[in-house]
Amino acid sequence: MPELIPLISRQEIKEKIQEIGQKITQDYKGLDLVVVGVLKGSFIFLADLVRQITIDHEIDLVGASSYEGTSSTGQIVFTKQPDLELKGRDVLLVEDIVDTGRTLSKIVESMQELNPRSIKICTLINKSERRETQINVDYSCFCLDKGFIVGYGLDYNEKYRNLPAIFDLKL
Ligand code: IMP
Ligand code: MG
Numbered sequence: 141m142p143e144l145i146p147l148i149s150r151q152e153i154k155e156k157i158q159e160i161g162q163k164i165t166q167d168y169k170g171l172d173l174v175v176v177g178v179l180k181g182s183f184i185f186l187a188d189l190v191r192q193i194t195i196d197h198e199i200d201l202v203g204a205s206s207y208e209g210t211s212s213t214g215q216i217v218f219t220k221q222p223d224l225e226l227k228g229r230d231v232l233l234v235e236d237i238v239d240t241g242r243t244l245s246k247i248v249e250s251m252q253e254l255n256p257r258s259i260k261i262c263t264l265i266n267k268s269e270r271r272e273t274q275i276n277v278d279y280s281c282f283c284l285d286k287g288f289i290v291g292y293g294l295d296y297n298e299k300y301r302n303l304p305a306i307f308d309l310k311l
Contacts, residue, residue: 142296142309142310142311143309143310144290144291144300144303144307144308144309144310145307145308145310146305146307146308147287147289147305147306147307147308148282148292148305148306149305150304150305153188153264153281153292153305153306154188156281156282157185157188157189157192157281158192160189160192160262160279160281161189161191161192161193161194162192163279164189164192164193164232164262164279165192165193165194165195168193168195168197168230168232169195171230171257171258172228172229172230172257173193173195173196173197173198173229173230173232174197174198174199174200174224174226174229174230174231174232174256175189175190175193175197175198175199175200175232175234176199176200176201176202176222176226176231176232176233176234176251177199177200177201177202177234178201178202178203178204178233178234178235178236178243178244178247179201179202179203179204179219179220180203180205180293180295180301181235181236181237181293181294181295181301182234182235182236182264182293183293184292184293184301185234185236185264185281185292185293186199186234189234189262198224200222200223200224200226201220201222201223202218202220202221202222202233202247202251203218203219203220204216204217204218204219204243204246204247205217205219205243206242206243216242216243216246216247218250222251222254226251226254226255226256227254227255227256228255228256228257229256229257230256230257230258230260231251231256231258231259231260232259232260232261232262233247233248233251233259233260233261233262234262234263235261235262235263235264236263236264236265236293236294237263237264237265237266237267237289237294238261238263238265238266238267238271238275238277239267239270239271240270240271240272240273241271241272241273241274241275242272242273244261244273244275245273245275248261248275260278260279261275261276261277261278261279262277262278262279262280263277263279263280263281264281264282264292264293264294265280265281265282265283265284265289265294265306266280266282266283266284267283267284267285267286267287268283268284268285269285269286270286282306287308288308288309288311289306289307289308289309290303290306290307290309291303291304291305291306291307292304292305292306294306296309
């Protein structure tokens with residue numbers, strides 16, 4: 141049986157999202173913010189984050205997937221494109237976790253073709269050890285060296301997304 145070891149509590153997550161939400165609110169004053177969540181892993185983080193952003197903004201979703209089990213397949217598959225017009229607007233991409241950075245750099249590349257005024261990245265977890273691409277993460281809630289984590293939207297083979305906090309998964 142896989143073992144789940146508590147890593148980040150619901151309370152810690154809540155406090156950090158409040159802080160990051162306030163920062164984003166300040167930074168985007170007077171801008172035309174569109175918050176774009178990356179499916180599926182960001183859906184819970186996105187829902188909590190946007191409720192801490194108190195300036196007007198719009199929300200969209202993109203779908204991209206690269207993982208099977210605990211390792212990246214290296215292939216990024218786009219499963220959903222944004223619905224909103226992003227041209228000339230200020231896009232904030234919201235991810236659950238940046239690991240190798242491959243998924244996000246592909247998404248950023250494809251978003252750039254839509255000619256937004258700016259693109260920034262906000263991630264719940266910034267996992268640095270396996271980073272392969274030079275990617276600038278603008279807002280990170282938590283930094284982690286290594287490990288495979290689940291809960292609060294993050295999955296292992298589509299399971300554990302519903303856990304209310306973040307756990308280390310030991311297989
Ligand atoms: P990257 O392309 O290697 O940066 O992978 C990013 C994607 O891999 C994330 O959106 C997650 O879906 C998945 N991923 C990477 N590390 C973990 C982890 O520790 N737990 C769960 N999913 C992960
Ligand atoms: Mg995943």
